[in-house]
Amino acid sequence: MVTPVPRQTYDAIVIGTGAGGGMAIKTLCEAGLKVCALNSGRRLDPEKDFRNHRMPWELKYRGFGDPKLHSRSGADFVGDTEYVEGAWETGAGCTTAPGTKWITARCSAVGGRTNFWGRSATRFGDIDFRAASLDGHDVDWPVTYEEMAPYYTRVEKMIGVASTVQSRPSNPDGVYLPPMNFRCFDHILQKGAEKVGIPYLPDRIAQLTVAHEGHPPCHFCGDCTSGCEVGAFFSTPFFLLPSAEASGNLELRTNAIARKILVNENGQAAGVAYIDRTTRQEHEVYGRAVVVAASCIETARIMLNSTSRHWPTGIANSSGQLGRNLCDHVYGISVAGYLPQLLGQPSFPDNVSDSSIAWMPRWQNLRDPHEEQFIRGYSLYPDGGCWEFPEYYDNIEGFGSSFKREMKRRYPTPVSIMTQIPTLRSDKNYVDINPVAKDSFGIPLPRIHFQWGDNEMKMWEHARKTSADLLHAAGGVFEYAAETPENPGYSQHETGTCRMGNDPRKFVTNRFGQTHDVANLYVCDASVFLNCTDKPTTLSILAFALRTSEYLIEQVRRAGG
Amino acid sequence: MGGQGIERREILRILATAAGVAQFPGFCKWSFACGHLGNATAQIRPAVYRPLFFGAPEYAAIDCLSDIIIPHDTTPGAREAGVAEFIDLMVSRDPDLQRDFRGGLTWLEGHSRAVHSKPFLKLTAEQQIALLEPLAYKAKFRKGDAQGQEFFNLLREYTVMGFYTSEIGLKQLDFPGFKFYAESPACPHVDDPEHLHLPPPQW
Numbered sequence: 213m214v215t216p217v218p219r220q221t222y223d224a225i226v227i228g229t230g231a232g233g234g235m236a237i238k239t240l241c242e243a244g245l246k247v248c249a250l251n252s253g254r255r256l257d258p259e260k261d262f263r264n265h266r267m268p269w270e271l272k273y274r275g276f277g278d279p280k281l282h283s284r285s286g287a288d289f290v291g292d293t294e295y296v297e298g299a300w301e302t303g304a305g306c307t308t309a310p311g312t313k314w315i316t317a318r319c320s321a322v323g324g325r326t327n328f329w330g331r332s333a334t335r336f337g338d339i340d341f342r343a344a345s346l347d348g349h350d351v352d353w354p355v356t357y358e359e360m361a362p363y364y365t366r367v368e369k370m371i372g373v374a375s376t377v378q379s380r381p382s383n384p385d386g387v388y389l390p391p392m393n394f395r396c397f398d399h400i401l402q403k404g405a406e407k408v409g410i411p412y413l414p415d416r417i418a419q420l421t422v423a424h425e426g427h428p429p430c431h432f433c434g435d436c437t438s439g440c441e442v443g444a445f446f447s448t449p450f451f452l453l454p455s456a457e458a459s460g461n462l463e464l465r466t467n468a469i470a471r472k473i474l475v476n477e478n479g480q481a482a483g484v485a486y487i488d489r490t491t492r493q494e495h496e497v498y499g500r501a502v503v504v505a506a507s508c509i510e511t512a513r514i515m516l517n518s519t520s521r522h523w524p525t526g527i528a529n530s531s532g533q534l535g536r537n538l539c540d541h542v543y544g545i546s547v548a549g550y551l552p553q554l555l556g557q558p559s560f561p562d563n564v565s566d567s568s569i570a571w572m573p574r575w576q577n578l579r580d581p582h583e584e585q586f587i588r589g590y591s592l593y594p595d596g597g598c599w600e601f602p603e604y605y606d607n608i609e610g611f612g613s614s615f616k617r618e619m620k621r622r623y624p625t626p627v628s629i630m631t632q633i634p635t636l637r638s639d640k641n642y643v644d645i646n647p648v649a650k651d652s653f654g655i656p657l658p659r660i661h662f663q664w665g666d667n668e669m670k671m672w673e674h675a676r677k678t679s680a681d682l683l684h685a686a687g688g689v690f691e692y693a694a695e696t697p698e699n700p701g702y703s704q705h706e707t708g709t710c711r712m713g714n715d716p717r718k719f720v721t722n723r724f725g726q727t728h729d730v731a732n733l734y735v736c737d738a739s740v741f742l743n744c745t746d747k748p749t750t751l752s753i754l755a756f757a758l759r760t761s762e763y764l765i766e767q768v769r770r771a772g773g
Numbered sequence: 774m775g776g777q778g779i780e781r782r783e784i785l786r787i788l789a790t791a792a793g794v795a796q797f798p799g800f801c802k803w804s805f806a807c808g809h810l811g812n813a814t815a816q817i818r819p820a821v822y823r824p825l826f827f828g829a830p831e832y833a834a835i836d837c838l839s840d841i842i843i844p845h846d847t848t849p850g851a852r853e854a855g856v857a858e859f860i861d862l863m864v865s866r867d868p869d870l871q872r873d874f875r876g877g878l879t880w881l882e883g884h885s886r887a888v889h890s891k892p893f894l895k896l897t898a899e900q901q902i903a904l905l906e907p908l909a910y911k912a913k914f915r916k917g918d919a920q921g922q923e924f925f926n927l928l929r930e931y932t933v934m935g936f937y938t939s940e941i942g943l944k945q946l947d948f949p950g951f952k953f954y955a956e957s958p959a960c961p962h963v964d965d966p967e968h969l970h971l972p973p974p975q976w
Binding site for chain 1: 841842843844846848850859862863864866867870902905909910911929930933934935937938939940943945946947948949950951952953954955956957958959960961962966967968969971972973974975976
């Protein structure tokens with residue numbers, strides 16, 4: 213007679229190892245919970261996989277990529293490059309409804325997009341959480357800044373954020389390492405910004421200007437978005453997973469593609485069914501709680517695909533709001549040109565401009581929420597200086613020695629400004645499941661429905677005009693402004709799909725990220741955000757995930773677990 | 774992993790490892806020097822390059838044209854930087870590029886014969902430049918040269934791509950990314966934020 217092997221049940225299963233999943237894993241493991249984490253891709257070996265210190269001529273296609281794989285009009289391209297291979301799945305995990313142009317780039321590697329993120333890390337404030345009370349659109353967040361502030365402080369201390377105290381009404385200050393230094397063009401643009409009445413300040417950037425909590429300081433090589441092999445900026449593998457692994461409480465299963473959340477006879481979460489990418493075999497893993505942190509679209513996909521007798525339209529979807537309310541940032545070049553003041557000057561090591569050293573934080577609608585033609589507000593990010601590749605060549609006519617000399621003269625001068633404009637929540641923007649298309653593992657694919665709305669397009673026009681004015685005031689020469697922004701999805705800052713709120717009829721999760729319908733199912737990523745605000749998402753994902761994880765631990769302890 | 778107490782020398786050790794894996798086995802036409810920061814060696818090129826895509830006359834034309842676009846003057850130009858080899862590699866991987874480059878070269882050859890009754894490569898340097906100027910400058914553009922203009926733009930794009938990603942090209946720009954820094958580099962003109970009193974331009 214064969215004795216059945218007792219089935220192992222973990223305290224928690226965490227789907228995803230990005231910012232939210234990583235924070236959940238660390239927090240739960242350190243509290244003594246036995247955690248099984250599922251990640252859809254492989255582990256990266258920073259020493260081998262990150263080629264950010266390679267010079268372009270050391271790469272076969274000089275960093276442009278194999279033309280056979282990358283189209284020439286690769287402006288939309290976010291994903292694997294010659295500097296990092298086998299980390300991203302571009303386009304593969306997503307479909308779009310007719311008329312929707314959405315760029316999908318899933319980073320399947322352990323740590324997800326934290327391996328390559330932009331590192332801009334600013335807090336949301338009450339101006340965001342209470343935006344609906346101020347301008348009447350949508351609803352307030354079910355949290356206050358006062359409640360979130362301690363979590364932000366703990367996260368900033370954990371990951372290290374370089375900035376200054378700025379006392380801006382739109383941007384609560386935090387706990388900061390010394391800021392990055394301004395470059396030549398920053399000072400010039402700052403003067404221009406002063407003249408047109410726009411704040412131009414050091415950004416909040418999760419990049420270690422000094423050694424921090426055992427992590428080495430940045431060496432300013434200037435290619436952070438290809439990954440940092442010494443971990444001098446926050447990423448899950450360098451900052452969150454080591455202590456979880458040291459606790460002995462983590463089992464991390466890689467190449468494990470979550471297909472469905474399993475439920476017990478009461479409709480509560482019982483585990484996760486996943487497919488092993490390498491063997492294509494399906495496995496099941498069981499847990500007393502499930503934390504979904506697969507990033508906004510993938511989280512919605514997994515939950516919508518988790519249908520059962522109890523949850524015919526997807527798990528925890530009694531509100532019908534699962535997948536709804538997708539928001540994103542409008543990214544685009546609002547102005548580009550050059551600063552003639554710097555023509556012919558020696559090159560300056562501002563290749564660290566891979567970092568957003570400066571920003572122009574929201575200055576609109578601060579005194580009165582309706583002082584502009586649009587509601588809410590946006591931020592701008594300047595860029596420029598001596599880049600690795602002289603993109604400005606297209607603005608110089610001709611050829612020969614005169615062309616070569618002009619290329620040299622112009623090298624320190626280019627500047628550009630990029631927008632970060634939030635969309636408002638809209639019924640038109642959502643994720644559902646494509647009724648026919650499946651991925652190569654047979655899992656139904658998500659389908660994105662998304663259009664920019666009027667409010668954000670008004671901001672886009674406002675940003676274009678303001679940016680041109682700023683460049684002019686700074687003595688710069690205008691060369692280009694994008695007519696239309698990048699396609700949606702480009703910013704990688706999608707939010708929504710499992711919004712949090714107190715009313716179970718209108719929101720997927722409660723104010724702690726616990727689903728209203730399924731008490732042992734939690735969401736730990738930007739899916740729970742009510743909208744994307746004018747700020748980047750990662751710092752807030754970490755703060756909300758920390759809070760949700762501690763709430764989960766409290767529930768377990770209360771239940772005597 | 775996990776960055777616990779990694780020091781400077783550890784960074785250097787990691788860099789050395791990264792340099793060690795920078796090899797492209799099986800690819801010998803273009804030698805991408807795999808030296809690294811500090812010992813970045815010059816690009817070693819075989820004495821005779823055998824094009825992957827272009828025929829010999831086409832390749833000679835590409836080499837000649839790239840050198841007209843970025844010539845050797847007081848500093849090395851596209852030929853020394855091996856730009857034609859880069860273009861050949863890129864074109865060999867993309868049917869659209871193959872069509873555009875081959876079509877463009879054919880156009881230029883026909884144009885040269887129509888104007889001078891000679892192949893492009895047999896023209897004097899002055900004649901070559903005079904033939905290209907209407908394609909390169911909007912003010913000199915002549916109706917009917919649209920295909921030539923499009924080809925010249927493509928050729929110039931790939932010449933720039935090849936040249937300014939070579940060690941020779943990036944050194945000419947004085948690309949600052951060859952170094953690491955102990956702190957984030959700061960603007961040296963603190964007393965002149967508007968940068969209105971800088972030393973005279975060097976170039």
